[in-house]
Amino acid sequence: MAVSPSVLYPASYEAKVTSTTIKPDANSSENSSYQQNQFPPSHSNNEREITEQLNDDVRLKYIKDKRLGEGTYAVVFLGHLRTKPASFVAIKKIKVNAEYKDGLSMDAIREVKYLQELSHPNIIALHDVFSSKDQNLNLVLEYLPRGDLEMLIKDTNIHYGAADVKAWMGMLARGVWFCHENFILHRDIKPNNLLIAADGEVKLADFGLARSFADPYLNMTHQVITRWYRPPELLFGARQYSGVVDIWSMGMVFAELLLRVPFVAGNTDLDQIAKICEAFGTPTEDNWPGVTKLPNYLPTDSSHVVPLQGRDFFLRQFPTAGPVGADLLMSMCTLDPKKRSTACRVLQHGWWSTEPKPTDKKNLPRKPDGIEKMGHDLTRRGGEVDDTTFKNAARQLNFSGARG
Numbered sequence: 001m002a003v004s005p006s007v008l009y010p011a012s013y014e015a016k017v018t019s020t021t022i023k024p025d026a027n028s029s030e031n032s033s034y035q036q037n038q039f040p041p042s043h044s045n046n047e048r049e050i051t052e053q054l055n056d057d058v059r060l061k062y063i064k065d066k067r068l069g070e071g072t073y074a075v076v077f078l079g080h081l082r083t084k085p086a087s088f089v090a091i092k093k094i095k096v097n098a099e100y101k102d103g104l105s106m107d108a109i110r111e112v113k114y115l116q117e118l119s120h121p122n123i124i125a126l127h128d129v130f131s132s133k134d135q136n137l138n139l140v141l142e143y144l145p146r147g148d149l150e151m152l153i154k155d156t157n158i159h160y161g162a163a164d165v166k167a168w169m170g171m172l173a174r175g176v177w178f179c180h181e182n183f184i185l186h187r188d189i190k191p192n193n194l195l196i197a198a199d200g201e202v203k204l205a206d207f208g209l210a211r212s213f214a215d216p217y218l219n220m221t222h223q224v225i226t227r228w229y230r231p232p233e234l235l236f237g238a239r240q241y242s243g244v245v246d247i248w249s250m251g252m253v254f255a256e257l258l259l260r261v262p263f264v265a266g267n268t269d270l271d272q273i274a275k276i277c278e279a280f281g282t283p284t285e286d287n288w289p290g291v292t293k294l295p296n297y298l299p300t301d302s303s304h305v306v307p308l309q310g311r312d313f314f315l316r317q318f319p320t321a322g323p324v325g326a327d328l329l330m331s332m333c334t335l336d337p338k339k340r341s342t343a344c345r346v347l348q349h350g351w352w353s354t355e356p357k358p359t360d361k362k363n364l365p366r367k368p369d370g371i372e373k374m375g376h377d378l379t380r381r382g383g384e385v386d387d388t389t390f391k392n393a394a395r396q397l398n399f400s401g402a403r404g
Contacts, residue, residue, distance in 0.1 A: 251332030
């Protein structure tokens with residue numbers, strides 16, 4: 001029987017969280033450079049030699065095999081330990097780019113920083129980091145040969161049910177909970193960032209947009225999270241937010257697993273807001289106090305106000321989830337972020353203990369081989385959107401007969 005998502009992991013999985021905080025992104029404190037004391041002092045020649053030797057020791061531990069994928073941002077290779085040819089890894093070589101200081105984008109720095117701090121069964125593992133002779137940074141990542149959740153959703157030859165969805169959502173919820181427990185926002189949760197291990201375990205990947213959020217009054221950028229999975233407060237320009245932005249994205253993944261198409265998929269930010277209002281109801285001061293004060297809020301014509309949706313809507317729209325699952329989804333898709341569920345409350349929800357029980361991970365539906373898809377996924381930079389297959393899919397959904 002599958003483990004309940006509410007089971008927390010022992011101390012061996014605790015993150016090695018440091019006090020250093022990356023602050024990227026334009027027009028906010030995220031764009032600040034590292035403080036000077038966060039950079040190492042100048043090395044003597046002897047120290048440089050030791051550093052180079054240590055780097056070579058790590059580099060020589062691995063052998064690169066075939067190329068799995070290449071993009072403008074990175075090249076991904078299948079690799080293995082030199083001493084254990086059957087111990088496979090994915091080696092992601094991040095290309096040096098002259099437009100960035102020191103040749104590395106903030107996405108790459110974030111990815112290394114946060115993956116070094118987090119160790120959890122539902123987060124992709126970073127085994128090692130080394131630089132190659134061409135000065136490119138190489139990330140040695142966990143080998144995840146079964147592709148991603150997006151691949152399973154799109155493949156109409158793969159059939160899955162409520163128990164499978166419950167298992168996948170449980171893995172995602174545990175990974176997100178662990179990030180938030182360690183004060184880290186992922187900020188780009190979507191199906192093709194959820195990679196699948198050989199044993200069926202789902203792993204949260206792509207930390208290129210992640211950041212720490214220990215200070216609740218610190219301004220952060222609102223231009224994060226792929227549009228279809230972006231919560232309304234970010235679309236309205238909120239600069240101060242919490243882990244519930246990731247919870248909205250989780251809700252969108254939950255809905256997509258149930259429908260097998262993205263639930264709300266706008267072509268622009270304004271179109272995305274319109275689709276959210278059409279689906280869930282129009283944000284007003286009555287149902288979301290303070291929403292009209294957000295920077296990008298646009299007043300709504302009183303003749304076009306859609307009532308806030310209740311449980312009946314979610315149950316009719318997502319019958320596979322059942323009444324308790326519909327309640328959980330509604331709590332994750334609440335417009336007002338202050339009323340939205342947290343990762344901890346998601347894990348404590350009664351849906352996990354209702355029938356059907358989550359499918360054991362070894363029995364979950366899977367593709368025979370998704371390693372090429374993993375190679376494609378790892379070449380992307382954080383925040384990139386691949387919407388070719390599902391473009392305009394949400395237009396097929398009809399909310400007019402499902403008011404409640």
